[in-house]
Amino acid sequence: MSAEEIQSKLHTLIQPYVEDKSLLDSVKPETDLLQDLHINSAHLVDIILDAEDAFGIEIDDDSAEQMLTVGAAVEVIQAAIIAQKSD
């Protein structure tokens, strides 16, 4: 799955947790999930769990720590998909 496809799917996953939907119009890899989209940290955990379900992967604690921006989240998901396939 390409980074663009992952970002598109991730965009859908984060929507329920963003109160001001207009913020979603300008999402870029460097967009900060907490500071730019005002997602609270409890919901960041929801997004990690939603991503695990949607992509059929497991995101360990060390990887979850990196998921502060959209781009970092895409990289973590992409790495988890590759790891899943090689298992």
Added chain:
Amino acid sequence: MIKESLLRESQLLLGNDIVDLRGVSKRARTLDDRYLHKIFTQPEILRIRKAPKPVTCLAAHWAIKEAAYKVWLKERGKRYFAPKHFEVHSFTKGWVSVPGGMYSFRLQTGSHWIHALCGKEITPSFAAVQILPLAGSKAEQSDSLRTAALTYVATHFSVPLESLELSRSPLNIPKIRSKAFKTSFDLTLSHDGGFGAFAIACR
């Protein structure tokens, strides 16, 4: 009421977090095992599971972790998303371990909310805390909370409200500055659901 002299002598770094318990109860995942294991350590999960009110106990643990993280962010100046590394060490004694140290915390509860205040090195009992109900959108709630914090400072330190400024650092840490006198206020703000809270100490 806090004595200003005590506040001036303190070197508090404060962090707080309020949780609207009505929102926690509604969350489908609240006591879900996967959710718990992403956030809490094994001893914390055991404590939550054994509690007479597990949802309230979970909210308390979450609030403590968030409050401790806010203090840690002020102290270390770098962001870090690792909830398990901020572990409620002693729920009864009020200690939370953080990467590289230990902070103390104080809990307050209302009918529908729970609030944690965390401080570095000494007990956060010196801080002035206000809890308030908030209405409107998230942005309106933030405005109301900021105004309440500034009004508190203006009233209790007898300075004009318009002389106070509330700004945020690049790490999103709120700060009150006063043009009227040289006092640096350590401020922490939190809102969730229908409640907001602020705590203030000055150095």
